[in-house]
Amino acid sequence: MTKMLMTLLLTFCFAHPVFAHGNPAHESLDLSNAWARKTGRRSVSAAVYFDIHNQTHAQETLTAVSSDRAAIAMIHRSFEQDDIMRMEMQDEVPIAPAEKLSFEPGSYHVMLIDLTEPLVEGDVFPVTLSFKNAGDVTIYVEVTGISGPQN
Numbered sequence: 614m615t616k617m618l619m620t621l622l623l624t625f626c627f628a629h630p631v632f633a634h635g636n637p638a639h640e641s642l643d644l645s646n647a648w649a650r651k652t653g654r655r656s657v658s659a660a661v662y663f664d665i666h667n668q669t670h671a672q673e674t675l676t677a678v679s680s681d682r683a684a685i686a687m688i689h690r691s692f693e694q695d696d697i698m699r700m701e702m703q704d705e706v707p708i709a710p711a712e713k714l715s716f717e718p719g720s721y722h723v724m725l726i727d728l729t730e731p732l733v734e735g736d737v738f739p740v741t742l743s744f745k746n747a748g749d750v751t752i753y754v755e756v757t758g759i760s761g762p763q764n
């Protein structure tokens with residue numbers, strides 16, 4: 614009987630949902646505003662942006678990314694050095710409890726390399742983010758025009 618209850622509790626823990634647009638009162642990882650610029654016909658790469666809000670009381674860590682729209686997906690961070698914008702691969706990105714972190718132009722982004730096909734404005738495609746605590750979370754990325762999201 615006790616063992617059965619344990620199993621039920623464990624099942625509940627692992628099945629605990631991560632809401633893409635979570636209720637603020639609910640302890641979760643909130644992922645929102647996922648977008649990417651449309652690409653030219655011959656473009657081989659694209660950057661994906663989104664916001665992460667860690668609504669849990671624990672440190673969270675983004676450890677990996679993947680997408681079936683590209684042969685390679687990796688976490689990048691852009692930074693300026695000697696007046697030149699550079700990009701650097703990140704093994705992981707920590708998100709402190711209650712922290713809001715934006716993946717945005719000039720900073721963190723998911724780099725898609727060797728796109729299977731160009732990104733067309735209006736397209737929506739999934740990208741999977743792997744977190745240490747929350748596990749794999751799929752976000753749906755909206756392809757915008759060249760100037761990005763219009764607020």
Ligand SMILES: [Cu+2]
Pocket residue numbers: 660689690700722723724
């Ligand atoms: Cu990049």
